[in-house]
Amino acid sequence: MAEKRLCKSITGKSKICYRSAAAAEKAARRTHCGLSLKSYICPICRCWHLTKEEPLHKAEAIPSAAKLRRKLRAYGLLIAAQQRRFDESQAALKLAQEKAAAEQAEVELALTIMSARSYGRKL
Numbered sequence: 001m002a003e004k005r006l007c008k009s010i011t012g013k014s015k016i017c018y019r020s021a022a023a024a025e026k027a028a029r030r031t032h033c034g035l036s037l038k039s040y041i042c043p044i045c046r047c048w049h050l051t052k053e054e055p056l057h058k059a060e061a062i063p064s065a066a067k068l069r070r071k072l073r074a075y076g077l078l079i080a081a082q083q084r085r086f087d088e089s090q091a092a093l094k095l096a097q098e099k100a101a102a103e104q105a106e107v108e109l110a111l112t113i114m115s116a117r118s119y120g121r122k123l
């Protein structure tokens with residue numbers, strides 16, 4: 001089997017290159033029985049390597065805990081701002097409803113007075 005060593009892993013160890021996924025998987029079965037090695041095509045050397053981890057080249061990079069905490073804080077602030085806006089609009093709605101009710105009471109009173117006057121004129 002043609003195996004050339006080009007790429008290096010994070011630990012500095014040379015990675016073994018395989019010509020195909022089948023060759024990589026065959027080697028995985030041969031060298032690491034029971035260990036779940038995954039084959040992936042390398043974007044650098046265009047051959048197949050084996051990894052114990054989920055292939056990073058395919059998946060998105062995992063964000064750091066600090067980045068996630070920052071994101072979480074930003075979402076928290078956003079939710080708080082939305083809640084504040086909601087509370088404000090609820091308060092405004094309540095005020096508008098009270099004003100409308102007061103105006104309606106005023107109109108009803110005026111109508112009552114007018115009808116009382118016209119009733120009085122008829123007599």
Ligand SMILES: [Zn+2]
Nearest residue numbers: 007042044045
């Ligand atoms: Zn490579």
